[in-house]
Amino acid sequence: MDSLEDRLAQIDGRILDVAAGRGASLKYLVDKVGEFEQAVGVDFSEQNLNQAKNQFDDNRIIFLKMRAEELDFDDNQFDLVAIVNSLHHLDNPQKSLEEMHRVLKPGGLLLVSEMYNDNQSERQRSHVLLHHWWADVDRISGIPHYHTFPRQRIIDMIRNLNLAEIQIMEYEEDKDLSGDKETMSFLIDATDNYLSRIMGKPEHRSLYQTGLELKERLATTGISWAKGIAIWGEKTLTR
Numbered sequence: 001m002d003s004l005e006d007r008l009a010q011i012d013g014r015i016l017d018v019a020a021g022r023g024a025s026l027k028y029l030v031d032k033v034g035e036f037e038q039a040v041g042v043d044f045s046e047q048n049l050n051q052a053k054n055q056f057d058d059n060r061i062i063f064l065k066m067r068a069e070e071l072d073f074d075d076n077q078f079d080l081v082a083i084v085n086s087l088h089h090l091d092n093p094q095k096s097l098e099e100m101h102r103v104l105k106p107g108g109l110l111l112v113s114e115m116y117n118d119n120q121s122e123r124q125r126s127h128v129l130l131h132h133w134w135a136d137v138d139r140i141s142g143i144p145h146y147h148t149f150p151r152q153r154i155i156d157m158i159r160n161l162n163l164a165e166i167q168i169m170e171y172e173e174d175k176d177l178s179g180d181k182e183t184m185s186f187l188i189d190a191t192d193n194y195l196s197r198i199m200g201k202p203e204h205r206s207l208y209q210t211g212l213e214l215k216e217r218l219a220t221t222g223i224s225w226a227k228g229i230a231i232w233g234e235k236t237l238t239r
């Protein structure tokens with residue numbers, strides 16, 4: 001059984017990162033693949049794409065504005081198609097996975113990496129709850145962002161694609177982040193920023209209260225990154 005890194009090292013050709021955000025996941029992928037001819041990051045946020053473009057100085061790496069649910073590529077184009085930390089951001093994750101599968105070459109690798117919401121320690125649950133609250137605030141501002149999925153739901157969505165050689169890697173680091181000043185100030189600043197978006201709006205009073213309780217929870221229960229899975233498999237010649 002190959003590790004994810006071993007499997008990525010075998011990739012050579014064209015890479016697609018869906019919901020690429022500001023480019024961190026595409027940076028990881030281009031560092032890990034053996035070779036690449038072209039790496040494409042797609043996202044529907046122009047603001048994020050502009051930040052992503054500034055991360056790279058390599059004309060093989062391009063970013064395009066596109067919705068995951070309607071990828072503007074012909075069938076069978078890419079050797080690796082990935083989505084990292086973004087499945088729960090999509091309006092229609094299953095349709096997006098079908099699209100990712102469509103543009104993947106037969107024999108190519110589809111990779112999904114995603115945190116999940118069940119079977120977490122109390123500290124990890126702080127991350128899940130905070131993430132869900134961020135998503136709730138995003139949605140009332142018109143930004144698609146949903147609650148994370150149970151682990152099995154992620155696996156079932158991938159299994160619907162009938163990939164071959166499916167492998168799953170768990171990732172977990174239940175380290176208390178309280179002592180990590182940089183991460184804690186990032187989490188607290190982000191939460192304050194979300195609170196400021198709904199402050200003084202009577203219709204969002206209970207959501208505001210939940211945010212205050214979550215900040216309190218960070219101080220009392222603590223927080224660790226939630227567990228997640230990386231799941232990958234190959235597109236078969238026939239489905």
Ligand SMILES: C[S@@+](CC[C@H](N)C(=O)[O-])C[C@H]1O[C@@H](n2cnc3c(N)ncnc32)[C@H](O)[C@@H]1O
Nearest residue numbers: 019020021024025043044045067068084086089
């Ligand atoms: C958590 S961020 C990206 C993370 C990035 N993959 C990484 O690991 O660095 C989620 C991204 O999904 C994008 N997004 C949400 N819904 C989308 C959709 N339907 N199609 C394309 N991008 C979408 C958002 O604009 C955002 O940049």
